[in-house]
Amino acid sequence: MTATSFPESHGNVPEKPVTISEFGAQKALGILSQSGKENAGVRVFIKSGGCSGYQYGMAIDDRELDGDTIVHDRGVKLLVDHMSLSLLRGSEVDFVENMMGGGFTVNNPNATSSCGCGHSFRTDGAQSPDGEGSGGCASH
Template sequence: MTAISHPESNAGAVAPEISISEFGAQKALGILASSGKENAGVRVFIKSGGCSGYQYGMAIDDRELEGDTIVYDRGVKLLVDHMSLPLLRGGQVDFVENMMGGGFTVHNPNATSSCGCGHSFRTDSAQAPDGEGSGGCGSH
């Protein structure tokens, strides 16, 4: 593991690598409590694909892998692998509810464009992987 930070105890300090909103934390804590996994956290990661080039992924994970950055925010442990961190740095995990239901999303300052459904994004410095990123939101 490369870094551990506690944003709620660092008032006025450097911004955390990643954070979670109050509503997102409430939802995540409920899911983590019912997961049955001791010491679990929310793993936030980036994978290739989606209509804009990259796609967000989240999972309940009780493993801390070599190179992970671990952030504790609002009582939630967030785990980010070393490959995903540069694309997520400064982002905030949130939970949104709408007419289609609800789900977790990432408010990402690194994304320069995203698809209409909010599950995939692109940055200025990255092109969509070959053969990916050309479909609509249904191609996730």
């Protein structure tokens, strides 16, 4: 299996499965430029856990793995693995600042509920994977 790539939008390009906001892109580009990794991007992924069943994760990654979907949006390369893509399709990565500081978040149209801290979510009718997800937000 090979990677699927979505270039920057110019005209009639298929809709990107994942995007990043303007502010999120500014923050990501700053972090990527300081990472010291050539051709690095932001890997966005889903893992089981969190108080709502699934938990978002993000990391700076300079590897493109088999099965990855690679999206170039607002100058940022977003990498999503095959397993996470169905739960992230249509999502937007954003950066939010508040009184507690700031951080990246995912605006996910597939999430039917999420915990108060905004790091975990559940999809419609989905059980928590492996019986996880009963803990509170402090368990992140």
